[in-house]
Amino acid sequence: MSKTAADVLIETLIEWDVDTVFGLPGDGINGIIEALRTHHDNIRFVQVRHEESAALMACAYAKFTGRLGVCLATSGPGGIHMLNGLYDAKMDGQPVLAITGLQYHDLVHTFTQQDVELDKLYMDVCVYNTRVMSSAHMENAAELACRTAIVRRGVAHITIASDTQDETLGKDYRSPRNVGNHVSNRAANGAACAPMASVQRAAEILNKGKKTCILAGRGALGAARELEAVAEKLAAPVAKALQGKGALSDKSPYATGGVGLLGTTPSQEALEECDTLLIVGSTFPYVEFYPKPDQAHAVQIDLDPQRIGLRYPVETGLVGDAKATLRALLPLLERRKDRSFLEKAQKGVKDWREILAKHGSNDGQPMKPDVPVYELNKLLPDNAIVTTDSGTNTGLCAQHIDIGDGMMFGVSGTLATMACGLPYAIAAAIAYPDRLVISVVGDGGFTMLIGDLATAVKYGLNIKILVIKNNMLGQIKWEQMAFLGNPEFGCDLQPVDFAAVAKGFGAAGFSVSEREQCAPTLRRALDIPGVVVVEALVDPNDPPLLPKIKFEHAKHMAEALARGTTDGGDIARKLLRNTLSELT
Numbered sequence: 001m002s003k004t005a006a007d008v009l010i011e012t013l014i015e016w017d018v019d020t021v022f023g024l025p026g027d028g029i030n031g032i033i034e035a036l037r038t039h040h041d042n043i044r045f046v047q048v049r050h051e052e053s054a055a056l057m058a059c060a061y062a063k064f065t066g067r068l069g070v071c072l073a074t075s076g077p078g079g080i081h082m083l084n085g086l087y088d089a090k091m092d093g094q095p096v097l098a099i100t101g102l103q104y105h106d107l108v109h110t111f112t113q114q115d116v117e118l119d120k121l122y123m124d125v126c127v128y129n130t131r132v133m134s135s136a137h138m139e140n141a142a143e144l145a146c147r148t149a150i151v152r153r154g155v156a157h158i159t160i161a162s163d164t165q166d167e168t169l170g171k172d173y174r175s176p177r178n179v180g181n182h183v184s185n186r187a188a189n190g191a192a193c194a195p196m197a198s199v200q201r202a203a204e205i206l207n208k209g210k211k212t213c214i215l216a217g218r219g220a221l222g223a224a225r226e227l228e229a230v231a232e233k234l235a236a237p238v239a240k241a242l243q244g245k246g247a248l249s250d251k252s253p254y255a256t257g258g259v260g261l262l263g264t265t266p267s268q269e270a271l272e273e274c275d276t277l278l279i280v281g282s283t284f285p286y287v288e289f290y291p292k293p294d295q296a297h298a299v300q301i302d303l304d305p306q307r308i309g310l311r312y313p314v315e316t317g318l319v320g321d322a323k324a325t326l327r328a329l330l331p332l333l334e335r336r337k338d339r340s341f342l343e344k345a346q347k348g349v350k351d352w353r354e355i356l357a358k359h360g361s362n363d364g365q366p367m368k369p370d371v372p373v374y375e376l377n378k379l380l381p382d383n384a385i386v387t388t389d390s391g392t393n394t395g396l397c398a399q400h401i402d403i404g405d406g407m408m409f410g411v412s413g414t415l416a417t418m419a420c421g422l423p424y425a426i427a428a429a430i431a432y433p434d435r436l437v438i439s440v441v442g443d444g445g446f447t448m449l450i451g452d453l454a455t456a457v458k459y460g461l462n463i464k465i466l467v468i469k470n471n472m473l474g475q476i477k478w479e480q481m482a483f484l485g486n487p488e489f490g491c492d493l494q495p496v497d498f499a500a501v502a503k504g505f506g507a508a509g510f511s512v513s514e515r516e517q518c519a520p521t522l523r524r525a526l527d528i529p530g531v532v533v534v535e536a537l538v539d540p541n542d543p544p545l546l547p548k549i550k551f552e553h554a555k556h557m558a559e560a561l562a563r564g565t566t567d568g569g570d571i572a573r574k575l576l577r578n579t580l581s582e583l584t
Helices: 005-015 027-038 051-065 077-081 083-091 135-151 196-208 224-234 265-273 322-332 340-360 370-379 392-400 421-431 443-448 450-458 474-482 498-504 515-527 551-562 568-583
Strands: 020-023 044-047 069-073 096-102 126-132 155-161 212-216 238-240 255-258 276-280 297-302 316-319 385-388 408-410 437-442 463-469 508-512 532-537
Touching: 005 027, 005 135, 005 155, 020 051, 020 421, 027 044, 027 069, 027 096, 044 450, 051 069, 051 077, 051 083, 051 096, 051 408, 051 421, 051 450, 069 077, 069 083, 077 083, 077 096, 083 096, 083 155, 096 135, 126 135, 135 155, 196 276, 196 297, 196 316, 196 322, 212 224, 212 265, 224 238, 224 276, 224 322, 238 265, 255 265, 255 340, 255 392, 265 340, 297 322, 340 370, 340 392, 370 392, 370 437, 370 463, 370 515, 370 532, 385 392, 385 421, 392 437, 392 463, 392 474, 408 421, 421 437, 421 443, 421 450, 421 463, 437 443, 443 450, 443 463, 450 498, 463 498, 463 515, 498 508, 498 532, 508 515, 515 532
Parallel strands: 020 044, 020 069, 069 096, 096 155, 126 155, 212 238, 212 276, 238 255, 276 297, 297 316, 385 408, 385 437, 437 463, 463 532, 508 532
Antiparallel strands: none
């Protein structure tokens, strides 16, 4: 039986170790859907309810498995919908292949229905982007797309006209220079470790320091043992960017928690006071939270040379895998005798955890937003996978959820898109069906792609969703007030009964509004097989916990309250209460 262009595409994916494609059928990709059907023993198709979800799932699948994530959408609107999830992959450096359809090849650019030239639309998001012209062209393009996405850690895109998908390889005209079978579906690995001369120079810089701080990001995942060994030698606290939350256990004596507005006081103080900075696999984008540019001598480890020195001026850049490079660095490091910098950070962590416990065990009504996440943290199994959305729920997870050695954590990092929590959870549950997946989301982001609750139920996934329900776009509200001094405007949301909605999708649903209800309800939810939604009704006027309150933030808050913010008196009382509780 002759192969079609679509067959060639799917067989190429299988050769590149792709086992899952996320997408939604449409008439612009009928040929590809048929090829997926006929190859379903070797590759699975996961039907989603929105193409944006498909792209977010592909990105998350790449993050959780290290494999190529693949998403599929039809021509026109389907391909347009995928863009947001593809930018998530681009900005977090994940290998994703997007496949889209086009209208009939001889009607493209003639104002026909759904006539969107998706290869032109995708120009900015892609590291590789092509329109396949024939079945013979597909042999070359599909292989190169997979290869490029993996080695350049970005988005590759193939778009193909609906009739070309069905074009038979045997009947296709092959140009004289296009010799059959000249491509190879094999990838080569780059250099694992930086040159030894650079490693020695880095060791000299780090050994001269007296107060070293390590900033670990996503590139440090899988190098926990080496990271901790370096931290032990240098007596260095390890502050973590959000995507590096799983790089070192939150229970490690060297971990001081997150950085930035979602971070902790001890991490921020370590960055402010260090004289030496080791950046491992991170390009944390908020440069205002780094040491001052002339404060610290810096060394950076990163796979991508373009990222060396991107956020902070470094004296030595080590281009290579974090695990291998840290291993090479370790024997050259001297054990620091003065442990006072680390000990101060460790005391800071103890004090910070006491503050978190006060917030998380507060009995006040309405329920404090910290309470459900604080209680959830106590119930997490050692191999749990936690995903979160973008918003105030992200900060709650960053501060209250302890990611241990056997756990995984996923979030949209640099793009920080809303609606990522549920698709990320679905991808995690499909990749690891024997593990419990918990997604902490806000009511704003969750409603954006709530239709994919049906996807989770359809595939019988073991996902528990905790909705922090404050009927408010909370993060935007506090940004309007604390960053700009403006009263909140346009952030209040129409309330949704998420427990009832969950039941309508065929999932279990619960609602809690008091601290005493949280632990037993969450425990019950975790014990029920399948998809469970727990909505936690929390106080919309309780401000988030910041690692440090800057004078300008306090000034802007006062301005916003004075200018007529709704419930301003209640917010002012809670700001005062929180400040007093952190001082006692």
